[in-house]
Amino acid sequence: APQHSRDDTQAEAPKKFPKGVVLGADGKPCRSCTSVASWAAMIKQQTKNPSTIAKSTPPAVSTSSIEPPDGCPPDVEQLGRSSWTLLHSITATYPVRPSQELQHETAKFLSTFSKLYPCWTCAEDFQRWLAVDTNAPRVSSRDEFGRWMCEAHNEVNVKLGKEKFDCNRWEERWRTGWKD
Ligand code: FAD
Numbered sequence: 001a002p003q004h005s006r007d008d009t010q011a012e013a014p015k016k017f018p019k020g021v022v023l024g025a026d027g028k029p030c031r032s033c034t035s036v037a038s039w040a041a042m043i044k045q046q047t048k049n050p051s052t053i054a055k056s057t058p059p060a061v062s063t064s065s066i067e068p069p070d071g072c073p074p075d076v077e078q079l080g081r082s083s084w085t086l087l088h089s090i091t092a093t094y095p096v097r098p099s100q101e102l103q104h105e106t107a108k109f110l111s112t113f114s115k116l117y118p119c120w121t122c123a124e125d126f127q128r129w130l131a132v133d134t135n136a137p138r139v140s141s142r143d144e145f146g147r148w149m150c151e152a153h154n155e156v157n158v159k160l161g162k163e164k165f166d167c168n169r170w171e172e173r174w175r176t177g178w179k180d
Contacts, residue, residue: 018042022121032118036068036075076119083117084153091146092175098139106139122156129155146170 012022017029020038024030029042068075074082095102114130117123129135129152138148150167157164165173172178 018045022119024120030120031073031075032079033076033121035077036066039068039075040066076122079118080122080156087113087149088146088153088170088174091142091149092171094139094142094145096142098141103139106145107137110137125159126152126156143171146174 012019017023018038018041020035021042022030022033024033029039031039034042068078094106098106110130114123114127117126130137135152135155138144147167147170150165150170154164154167
């Protein structure tokens with residue numbers, strides 16, 4: 001078994017991989033858990049030219065300006081942006097007064113989503129957060145659901161050292177467009 005895999009508490013791979021590279025359950029680097037910058041550093045390391053590697057290894061911190069090349073699998077950031085776009089857009093089209101059945105289905109969807117999310121380290125944290133009573137999905141109206149999703153997103157923003165988004169403006173960002 002790998003030293004650091006999805007069953008361990010530590011997310012990052014052992015020293016032979018550059019900082020920021022996360023392993024999956026199969027013991028191989030997990031692409032959807034790793035930024036494209038760390039992935040590129042790993043590929044460079046594998047070129048077996050240590051002097052070049054030492055000079056050019058990029059930082060493992062968030063590097064939103066770097067995108068995976070077109071047609072390549074998503075890195076942790078591209079996957080995240082696309083996922084939040086989908087999730088917030090779902091809240092934007094959610095009924096103002098949803099049926100009991102839809103509310104139930106929505107809560108189920110979020111639970112399943114948290115288990116299937118391709119970045120396993122992200123998924124585990126999200127599941128842990130969802131399991132706290134006060135964080136249970138609020139799906140009784142569009143506004144409740146939109147604000148709840150904003151709070152869920154803010155939780156990740158804070159974890160990653162990013163600024164919190166003003167949840168009073170979730171609808172402008174994701175449904176109506178900004179008021180001028
Ligand atoms: P994103 O955070 O992707 O945001 C996209 C856009 O949404 C922003 O440009 C902004 O306009 C808007 N926005 C920002 N915050 C809010 C908000 N609170 N409410 C409404 N709109 C908002 N990445 C990791 O590295 N580690 C993790 O553990 C991790 N966990 C994640 C868990 C989940 C469930 C998801 C969906 C993603 C996770 N990510 C994680 C990805 C991470 O949240 C970002 O998507 C990624 O870092 C790219 O960030 P970004 O700065 O481009 O903007």
